[in-house]
Amino acid sequence: QQQVKQSPQSLIVQKGGIPIINCAYENTAFDYFPWYQQFPGKGPALLIAIRPDVSEKKEGRFTISFNKSAKQFSLHIMDSQPGDSATYFCAASLPHQDNYGQNFVFGPGTRLSVLP
Amino acid sequence: ETGVTQTPRHLVMGMTNKKSLKCEQHLGHNAMYWYKQSAKKPLELMFVYSLEERVENNSVPSRFSPECPNSSHLFLHLHTLQPEDSALYLCASSQGLRQETQYFGPGTRLLVL
Numbered sequence: 001q002q003q004v005k006q007s008p009q010s011l012i013v014q015k016g017g018i019p020i021i022n023c024a025y026e027n028t029a030f031d032y033f034p035w036y037q038q039f040p041g042k043g044p045a046l047l048i049a050i051r052p053d054v055s056e057k058k059e060g061r062f063t064i065s066f067n068k069s070a071k072q073f074s075l076h077i078m079d080s081q082p083g084d085s086a087t088y089f090c091a092a093s094l095p096h097q098d099n100y101g102q103n104f105v106f107g108p109g110t111r112l113s114v115l116p
Numbered sequence: 117e118t119g120v121t122q123t124p125r126h127l128v129m130g131m132t133n134k135k136s137l138k139c140e141q142h143l144g145h146n147a148m149y150w151y152k153q154s155a156k157k158p159l160e161l162m163f164v165y166s167l168e169e170r171v172e173n174n175s176v177p178s179r180f181s182p183e184c185p186n187s188s189h190l191f192l193h194l195h196t197l198q199p200e201d202s203a204l205y206l207c208a209s210s211q212g213l214r215q216e217t218q219y220f221g222p223g224t225r226l227l228v229l
Contacts, residue, residue, distance in 0.1 A: 004158070009156075034217075041222060042220075042222055042223075043118065043120070043206050043207075043208070043220025043221050043222050043223050044159070044206070044220050045118065045219075045220065046217045046218070046219075049217075089158075089159065091159075104159075104161060104218070105158070106158040106159040107158060108156060108157060108158045109156075109158070
């Protein structure tokens with residue numbers, strides 16, 4: 001129940017295309033859903049995040065769509081560029097509880113390649 | 117750079133060796149984390165420290181021993197590791213524990229022979 005499923009495992013698109021990465025979760029107690037971007041040789045970096053009280057959030061070319069009833073959320077990258085080639089991780093977090101750290105559960109990642 | 121540094125960046129060790137990974141954050145954060153990243157597997161949270169106290173330990177084998185001497189430094193002491201422990205070990209920090217953004221270091225690539 002603590003898992004976050006992510007698909008596809010890898011994705012190849014042409015420059016300008018709109019890659020879509022999907023994630024699904026089971027635990028309805030999750031209330032924070034960030035996406036991380038990781039380039040080779042670097043640690044993951046927060047890209048964009050959403051809470052379940054909104055159905056969509058957009059930051060620049062990156063958009064999260066959230067479907068609370070289906071327990072699914074997805075990342076869309078508009079006008080993708082070769083520089084977007086990276087591994088993308090979705091995650092889900094439980095609310096903060098006293099004396100416990102963040103309990104982030106990460107998806108297994110999607111390796112995106114954007115061809116020039 | 118994210119303000120979180122890790123050393124060494126690469127480490128090769130035998131199963132009988134003892135080594136330590138170091139993490140330092142320059143962001144003034146008060147929570148620090150160790151994660152394990154293996155190929156084709158989700159990031160695994162290993163340890164969480166808040167104000168230098170361990171607040172989470174996700175059933176990590178005792179051959180991994182964390183140490184947090186102050187809020188800026190975090191160590192992971194390694195001894196008698198197994199080949200399956202080979203992975204990228206990531207350190208992260210955040211300001212507090214309330215679903216704040218975690219800032220990751222570049223990781224230490226560990227190979228256990």
